[in-house]
Each structure stands twice: as C-alpha cells, then as structure tokens.
Amino acid sequence: MDAEQLRSEGCKVIDIVADYWESMRKRRPLPDVKPGFMNQLVSAAPPTAPEDWKTIYEDLEKVVFNPATHWNHPHFFAYFPAGLTYHSIMADILSSGLSSVGFSWMACPAITELEKAMLDWVVELMGLPEHFKNSHPGPGCGIIQSSGSDSILIAILTARAAKVIRFLNSKVEEIKSSPSIFQWLPNFSLGKSLYNILNHNVFNSNTDRPSYDSTDVITPFYHDPRVFQNFVMYFCDQGHSSIEKGAWLAGVRYRKLKAIKGYLGNYGLDPDALRKAVQEDRDRGYIPFMLIVTVGTTSSCGIDEIERLTPICKAEGLYVHVDSAYAGSYALCEENRYLLNGVENVDSYNTNLHKAGMINFDCSPMWFKNGTYASRYYNVDAIHLAHEYQSTGTDYRHLEIPLGRRFRSLKLWFTLRNWGADKIKDYLRGTMDIAIFFSKIIVEDQKFELFVPPILGLCCFRLRNHSNSDNERLCTAINRDRRIHIVPSTIHSIFFLRFAVGSPMTTKEDAVHAKKIIFEIANNLFKK
Numbered sequence: 001m002d003a004e005q006l007r008s009e010g011c012k013v014i015d016i017v018a019d020y021w022e023s024m025r026k027r028r029p030l031p032d033v034k035p036g037f038m039n040q041l042v043s044a045a046p047p048t049a050p051e052d053w054k055t056i057y058e059d060l061e062k063v064v065f066n067p068a069t070h071w072n073h074p075h076f077f078a079y080f081p082a083g084l085t086y087h088s089i090m091a092d093i094l095s096s097g098l099s100s101v102g103f104s105w106m107a108c109p110a111i112t113e114l115e116k117a118m119l120d121w122v123v124e125l126m127g128l129p130e131h132f133k134n135s136h137p138g139p140g141c142g143i144i145q146s147s148g149s150d151s152i153l154i155a156i157l158t159a160r161a162a163k164v165i166r167f168l169n170s171k172v173e174e175i176k177s178s179p180s181i182f183q184w185l186p187n188f189s190l191g192k193s194l195y196n197i198l199n200h201n202v203f204n205s206n207t208d209r210p211s212y213d214s215t216d217v218i219t220p221f222y223h224d225p226r227v228f229q230n231f232v233m234y235f236c237d238q239g240h241s242s243i244e245k246g247a248w249l250a251g252v253r254y255r256k257l258k259a260i261k262g263y264l265g266n267y268g269l270d271p272d273a274l275r276k277a278v279q280e281d282r283d284r285g286y287i288p289f290m291l292i293v294t295v296g297t298t299s300s301c302g303i304d305e306i307e308r309l310t311p312i313c314k315a316e317g318l319y320v321h322v323d324s325a326y327a328g329s330y331a332l333c334e335e336n337r338y339l340l341n342g343v344e345n346v347d348s349y350n351t352n353l354h355k356a357g358m359i360n361f362d363c364s365p366m367w368f369k370n371g372t373y374a375s376r377y378y379n380v381d382a383i384h385l386a387h388e389y390q391s392t393g394t395d396y397r398h399l400e401i402p403l404g405r406r407f408r409s410l411k412l413w414f415t416l417r418n419w420g421a422d423k424i425k426d427y428l429r430g431t432m433d434i435a436i437f438f439s440k441i442i443v444e445d446q447k448f449e450l451f452v453p454p455i456l457g458l459c460c461f462r463l464r465n466h467s468n469s470d471n472e473r474l475c476t477a478i479n480r481d482r483r484i485h486i487v488p489s490t491i492h493s494i495f496f497l498r499f500a501v502g503s504p505m506t507t508k509e510d511a512v513h514a515k516k517i518i519f520e521i522a523n524n525l526f527k528k
C-alpha cells in the first residue's frame, strides 16, 4: 500500500464505521453466537497470497459486526457505558497515524506535553483539586493510564513503596537511638551503608534465613518483600475486582470490609469498620498501609464517603487512593461533585473517561497529590532511555506499568475543542434522567422493587416477593432474548438486576421499550 491507497481505502473504512453507527437500531445489542463460531468464518491456515480489500470488506459484517456485542446500542444496559465521541475515533486514527511512542519527554514531546495540558483541562472541568494540575508548582501530577486496573495497581505499588520507606526510616531512627549499635558501627551514614545496617540489624538479626548480602541477587530497595510481607490494605467488599487483583499482583495482604447502607441508601464502606479493622490488625502484628476508596461501585454505584474516611487514614498513616472509574466522569456536572467531597485529601485518584466520560477506550486519567515520590519508585534508569531533558521534562514511563504509550490525549483535545464539555454534560444529565425515569416505570404494578435508590445512570431492581433464583432466571431469559442486554449483581447474597444507561442513542422511549420487554419476559416465566 502507498500513501495514495491509504487515502482511498482509509476513507472507505471511515464510511464503514459511519454506516455501522447508522445501522445500530437495526441490530440487537447481543449477538447470537456460541464459543468457537469463528472457526467457521476464518480459515485455519493463513493466506498464501495477498487478498484484495473488496474481498476483505465483504467479510466484515459476518466476522466483525454481526458477532460483536454492541456497547453503544440504545438497548445495551449492561456493565457501565463505553464512552464515545466521533472526535475520539478520529483522534485514535491520528494517534495510530503518527505512530510515535511517548514513554519519555524526548521519545515524543508532543505526546507528553499535550497529555499534561489536557489533564489540567480535565481537573479544571471537574473541579478537582488544583494541586493535581501538572502546571501547579507543587509535586502533583496527572497521567492517562490505559485502564482503571492499571491505575489501581500503580496506586497499590506506590502506597506499598511509601510504607516500605517509612518503615525503614523508623528502623533507622531506632538504630540511631541505640547506643550499643552505634558503638560498633561508628561510620554510620545514609545510603548504601544504611542499607547494610538495616540488613544486619532488622532482617538478619535473629533468623536462620539466608544472608541477604549476596551481590548477584538484588533486593529492590523500594519494593523489598521482607518489609512488606505483613502489610495489609483495606477496601469495601463492594470494591471492584481489580482491587483484589491488584493486591494479588502486588503481593500484599488485604481485608474487605463489609459495606453498610450509606447516606444515599446505596452500599458503601463503614468508617467504623475501617477503624476497628486497623486496630485489630495492628494488635495482630500486621502493618496497615492503605485504603482504597470507591466512589461509584460497580454493583450498585455505592459511595464510600471520602470525607469521613480520610481523617481515619491520616491518623493511622494509611495512603488513600480513590477509584471512581465510573462515577468520576459525572463530576463534570457541578451537581454531582458532592460525591467527591474530601478528594483534596487523598494521595491518588482515578477515573475512566472511557466509561461515562464519552472518550473512547482507552482513557483512564489518574492524578497524584505527590507524583515526585511516586515516580522515584519506578525509575529504572536504563542508559538508552536517558535524555538531556530528563530533569526538566516529564517522563511518563516512571508512573505506569508499560513502557510504551500512545497519544491518548488527542481524544480529549479533539473532543473538548470541537464537541465541548457542555455536550458531555448534556449526555451525563440525560443518562441520569433516564435512570430516574426507568426507576419510576419499573416499579409500576408493584411487580418489581428498587434494590437501592437510583444514582447517576444506574438503576438496580429486582422482582418483588421472588427468590434470588427467580430473579436469576429472569436475567438469563432477558439476555437469551437478546433484545436488551443487562447484567446482574449480588450484594450480601441478594441477587438483583442492573440497568445502566450508557448509549448516547438511548432515549426515554427506549427505557419504556426495555420495561415492556422485562415485564413480558417476567410474565411468561412466572404465570400466575
């Protein structure tokens, strides 16, 4: 292919995408396929000679569109939304078209600097703390991670490293105040010798474990497993599965605290349970190091109250990370900002603009109150990555799991400039209206009840006076029918259905349509 062919074929692909969007209402949100179906559509052997574009395009419907789950179908009410603007589709083309990789400032100054600027726009638009801004003179900073899960893992590793350092510092203080040790270590100084002192006096003093002094096996200073082996972190039992996975990946212990109904009637973390758990764990010899707060849980959009939790964390020396993957985008609308009250006191924060924020996957901004220390923990100074401006330019590689990164901020730049934040706010308010509207109509006839009050774009409901298994049968039947798509959840052994409004195409008429389908299927299943 040459550039001329890219021009002509590229335009055709844009046409195909536009046609797809125009065809949406003719489709069903869920495809009718079974695992392994692709074997019938794609030959087992790779092609031996190039095929022409026309032949390939002809396969698109059966290989790509027909077996896809259509996340922006107006009758898709599952999970949480997969945000979208056409602007971000265009920006993704541009990012691929440029095909530069921006791990350090030097590796692509445009990627780094536009990202910094766009994140400051988002801080401004969402009313987030000024100290998160990249342009703020303090040590705060923002970065676009590829997912909420990445952000959470990085937050856990950062909290773990911060506690490792504090633990080691406290040991240094103990050693310094112990005259007997000073006697036989007259040349005490910071740096490498400090590390040797710690090795001898903290880790190897009374054990038969192997010596950790070998020079060919490296024990990472900030990530020393001997130090964090008894660390424990906390989150609500409604926290996202990526928090648990993050704890596994970080090799730290964790404790899930049982949610209680909070001030909005949804399930969130109980501050008293946190206080009690920290005390209990200290008494048992564990070292509490972190709390992950969720604002907008996946199950019921429950809210852990930042304002009531951060004072406990401050008193107990816990790092606080807030995961607001879904709800965070709603802070674009001023009336929802109370959900984040207290966010100025947290150490880090993430939200997924690729959920309700209308920016195509992937775009997961994360902010640190103090990004300077965080970036120290991941700074592997390979000589081929060094550059002249590394002391003054931002090197995003120090704050993320991968090295390489694409030009994600272009999606924000296009969307915010040509579409505007007000349009995103209109969309968000639309989803909130529809969720409230649906909550009203689903409880007509007393067949269904709300499980918790609707919040943001989510309504949780269940069949009244029916068992969990009846509700489960209903959910399965709805998805087998395929005219609408919803997913269920359970909280403390109660099964319920979730109706998450996400597609920008969804209207109140679609909510009425969904209600009719749900009633029809329920009536068929549970004939009196």
Ligand SMILES: *Cc1c(COP(=O)(O)O)cnc(C)c1O
Pocket: 080, 146, 147, 148, 149, 150, 240, 242, 294, 296, 297, 298, 323, 324, 325, 326, 352, 364
């Ligand atoms: C979706 C979600 C996540 C995970 O986000 P990914 O970007 O898919 O990794 C984490 N937390 C909450 C509350 C979520 O809703």
